[in-house]
Amino acid sequence: MTDTIRRSGEERQASIQHTAAALGIDEALVSELVDTFYARVREDDLLGPIFQSALGEDWDPHLAKLKDFWSAIALGTRRYNGRPMPAHLRLSDRISEAHFGRWLGLFR
Known part of the structure; x- marks a missing residue:
């Protein structure tokens, strides 16, 4: 036997929601974070062109x-049920560790 306690999906979800509420994280904050961060990405000389070539001028569906x-x-x-890795793997010949480092830098 093991001492590991397994929680149901509903229990995990409730725990995440409780923690988020305690930290003041809500939909408005998530929306502001995404909008602010990706505005920086669009203006970045290294990352901006990669996103521009993938998204063009229509960023709204991607931001949503x-x-x-x-x-x-x-x-x-x-709410999210996509698969983010395949989309990023298609760009693997155009992105490097430098791009990821820049992405992290903008996120901070």
Whole structure:
């Protein structure tokens, strides 16, 4: 036997939501975070062109998807049901560790 306690999906979701509320994280904050961060990305000389070539001028659908993703992660909303890795793997010949480092720098 093991001492590991397994929680149901509902219990995990409730725990995430409780923690988010205690930290003051809500949908408005997630939306502001995504909008602010990706405004920086668009203006960045290294990352901006990569996103521009992938998204063109129509960022709204992508931003909505990102908000759903971060809402699911931070708030346990389960709104996001995509698969982010395949989209990023298609760009693997155009992105490097330097790009990831810049992305992290802008996020901070």
